[in-house]
Amino acid sequence: MSAGAAVSTGAAEIGQSERRWRRRSLWALLILLPATLALGSYTPVKWLFAAKDLFPRDVEPGSTVRFGGSDWKLEAMLTTKDTGSVKLPENAVPVFVDFSVTIGDPDLQKLWTGCRITLADAAGRSWLPTSLPILRYSDDWSDCNSATFSGAAAGATLKIREAFVVPKDAIPTIEPTLGLGSERPYYLRFLRARD
Amino acid sequence: MIGHRLANLAILGLAAAICYGMQTSKPHYADLTGPIPVRGGMGDDVKARLFQLRVDKVEFAKILAVSEFGKDRTLTTGGIWAIVTVELAATNSTTTVSEATWQGPTGLGYRETERLAMVSGLPPFTVEPGLPARGRFVFEVPPSEISGATLLVSNERAFALDSQARITLDGLRLKPDGTPEMVADIYDMDEPIQ
Amino acid sequence: MFASMRSRVRAWITIGAGTVAAILAANLLGAFGALPEPEIPVFAAGQEIETGQWRVTPLRAFVTDQRIYDAPIREGQKALVLEVEMTNRTAASTTDYFTLFKHGLPVGEESETPFVMLTRDPSMTPELHPAMKERVAFVWALPESATSPGEIPFSVNTKTYKPIDNLYGVPGWYNEQELGRLVIPVSEASG
Numbered sequence: 340m341s342a343g344a345a346v347s348t349g350a351a352e353i354g355q356s357e358r359r360w361r362r363r364s365l366w367a368l369l370i371l372l373p374a375t376l377a378l379g380s381y382t383p384v385k386w387l388f389a390a391k392d393l394f395p396r397d398v399e400p401g402s403t404v405r406f407g408g409s410d411w412k413l414e415a416m417l418t419t420k421d422t423g424s425v426k427l428p429e430n431a432v433p434v435f436v437d438f439s440v441t442i443g444d445p446d447l448q449k450l451w452t453g454c455r456i457t458l459a460d461a462a463g464r465s466w467l468p469t470s471l472p473i474l475r476y477s478d479d480w481s482d483c484n485s486a487t488f489s490g491a492a493a494g495a496t497l498k499i500r501e502a503f504v505v506p507k508d509a510i511p512t513i514e515p516t517l518g519l520g521s522e523r524p525y526y527l528r529f530l531r532a533r534d
Numbered sequence: 535m536i537g538h539r540l541a542n543l544a545i546l547g548l549a550a551a552i553c554y555g556m557q558t559s560k561p562h563y564a565d566l567t568g569p570i571p572v573r574g575g576m577g578d579d580v581k582a583r584l585f586q587l588r589v590d591k592v593e594f595a596k597i598l599a600v601s602e603f604g605k606d607r608t609l610t611t612g613g614i615w616a617i618v619t620v621e622l623a624a625t626n627s628t629t630t631v632s633e634a635t636w637q638g639p640t641g642l643g644y645r646e647t648e649r650l651a652m653v654s655g656l657p658p659f660t661v662e663p664g665l666p667a668r669g670r671f672v673f674e675v676p677p678s679e680i681s682g683a684t685l686l687v688s689n690e691r692a693f694a695l696d697s698q699a700r701i702t703l704d705g706l707r708l709k710p711d712g713t714p715e716m717v718a719d720i721y722d723m724d725e726p727i728q
Numbered sequence: 729m730f731a732s733m734r735s736r737v738r739a740w741i742t743i744g745a746g747t748v749a750a751i752l753a754a755n756l757l758g759a760f761g762a763l764p765e766p767e768i769p770v771f772a773a774g775q776e777i778e779t780g781q782w783r784v785t786p787l788r789a790f791v792t793d794q795r796i797y798d799a800p801i802r803e804g805q806k807a808l809v810l811e812v813e814m815t816n817r818t819a820a821s822t823t824d825y826f827t828l829f830k831h832g833l834p835v836g837e838e839s840e841t842p843f844v845m846l847t848r849d850p851s852m853t854p855e856l857h858p859a860m861k862e863r864v865a866f867v868w869a870l871p872e873s874a875t876s877p878g879e880i881p882f883s884v885n886t887k888t889y890k891p892i893d894n895l896y897g898v899p900g901w902y903n904e905q906e907l908g909r910l911v912i913p914v915s916e917a918s919g
Contacts, residue, residue: 431665457627464663467628506664562897610848612860635820642858645821649851676859 392455392518392526400532407451407519408444413437413529414498416515422473430507433473434458436515438499440486445493447486452520454483456501459528461512466503474502569688569698576705582697584629585661587687588621589701590668594680594714595721598672602652609649613676614717618685619727622659623666632658634671635686638679643686647672653723668727681712769908771884779886779907782828784814786910787863790917791876797845799852799867808833808868808914810882811847816856818901823855827904829866830883835874842866882910 398404403412414437422433436456444450459465468482480500481489491497505513518526574580576589594616598609609615622631634657636644650656650672659669671685688698707715771777777784793806801807810829816822826841833839846854847863856862870876887901 428665428667463626465627466662469662470660504662504665506662509664562892564892564896564898607849612862613857638858641819643820644857645855648855649846649849674857674860679859 388524389520391524392516393524394526395516395528396525398527398529400530403441404527405443406517406527407521408442408446409450410441410443411517411527412439413515414439416513418510423475425471425473427471427473427504431504432507432510433469434503434505434510434513435474436501436503437480438517440497440499442491442493442495442497445491447491448488450519450521451483451487453518453523454487454520455516455518455526456483456499457516457518458503458505458509458513459516460505460509460514462509464509465516466505466509466513468501469504471502471504473504474500567694569693569696571700572697573700573702575702578701580699580701581625582688582699584625584627584689584697585631585699586623586625586666587631587699587701589685589703590619590621592703592706593617593619593718593721594716595718597720598650598723599720600650600653600723608720611674613674614680614714615721616673616675616680617721618671618673619668620671620687621666621668622661624661624663626663628660628662629689630658630660631687631689633688633691634673636673636675636679637684637686638675639682640679642679644673644675644679647674650723655727670723670727672723677713680706680714681708768906771908771910773910773912777884777907777910778817779828779884780889781816781818781822781824781887781901782814783817784812784828784884786882786912787811787813788915789880789882789912790915791870792917793872796867797847797850797865799843799845799850799865799869801843801867801869804872805869806872806874808839808870808876808880809917810842810866810912811863812866813861813863814856815861816858819858821855821857823853824887824901825856825864827885829910830885831868831880832883833870833874833877833880835870839868839870839874842868876914876916879911879913882912884908884910 396404398413400413403410405411415435417435417437418432419435427433436458438456455467457465457467474482480498482501483499486497486499489497512531514531515529516526517529572580572582576592578588580587594614596610596614598615600607600609616636618634634646636646638644646657655668655670657669657671659667661667671687675683683703685701685703686698687701689696709715771786773786773788775785777786789808789810791806791808795801796807796809799807808831814825823844825844829842830840843866844853845851845865845867847865850865854862854864856864884907885904886907887904889899889901891899893900893902
């Protein structure tokens, strides 16, 4: 073999190995790009899950559920014709939702952050508690926020009542939901009794 | 050889031009995260992401009359008061609408007035789905910024990539010089919203 | 590339580099700071001042211990009031006027930020709208014991407009600097 031929076969081998590595790199991109995206979005996705009520957990009517370190029971969902001095628009109906909670872990300020009680109907609409003063003040009931900062001890039972104003057409399908900071993205959805 | 060199230079020049074009045409951060407009006219139901808005009427006045804590007060202005009556609804969940700007024909932005603190029917509005509510936005604007104005309404003042209702105020009755035909002397803010 | 140039060009570049380096070094060491400072313009009451964001005409200044324009001046304080007529020359409603005037009196940090009152209502911290002239009072809370000189050289400050800022690419007004001095007599008023 002449020196030139040796060089040319050596060059051909190097060429082959280069091509092989180039191909491997391109295939590796197929794995690396999604992996980078996943790594970069891991933190924002974690924050998103910690901030929103995304996945419901259904609760059978009448049952007690452990949530946010305490036992929750939906006592009643009522409406009333008497709204005191507040005049509501034509097709608006007030709804009161009552819970009774037996405190398990008393660190409420950490477990119950961002307590969010809503009414959700079958069409996907949801209502937050109203700011209208239709809830008459009472020593027995407090709203979820006041309950979080009430400093209640383990074993105590708190009564929580929230008032909502919803349109009449939503009444047949609304169900109360409960979201707590420590349990997000899961939230409780209290099913209505089937009658 | 010469042909090769020229071709190389040409490709280099083209690549430089493309890179430069991409650099100068890149949208700025403010445009990438700016408001997403939802347009409409007066009387149209404009559907933004969290709320729905319809401008019912726009009235003008020289002086506003309010009564706060039992005392009557009048509010004067160097321009004209524009009172926009709207109907608001929430699309899916309870939401707050707090920010409105009157954008004049030349792009000057007049934010909703803060001088009427204690009056009802003014922003921030809490709207519930299925329960539309009527409210008023009040602006003080110079008479030259009325013809061809747009109303910009959004949930909050600082927001990114959220929808903003942009309603062209095309149904105003104006004189040939662009000022409104009807300017009330005094507008009573305590009258219920019609 | 350097090696292929003709020797004359090379010589010029070498000389030039030395000169540029000398000037830079001198600049860094403060030679240009020793030049005489340009004159600071002086404004008088009734004169229209263009600061970029604002077109201001100062009207009068006075010190009072009475309640003025509903400004929240506490007991044991007196008010230094500067009344102006000003127009917003920017494209949006703004409240960026707190550093427009500075009195420069040695009275402590608390008296540095004025209460800005719209004299129409009166109301505090009004949002001033584009192209609308309003009469505004800047009220500084001075301690009772502060002596009020007959004349105060208020410093008038301005900001420069950047159509695209470095962080978000939005227009804004940055880099506050002194535009001039407003020398205005300060009277003792009783309200």
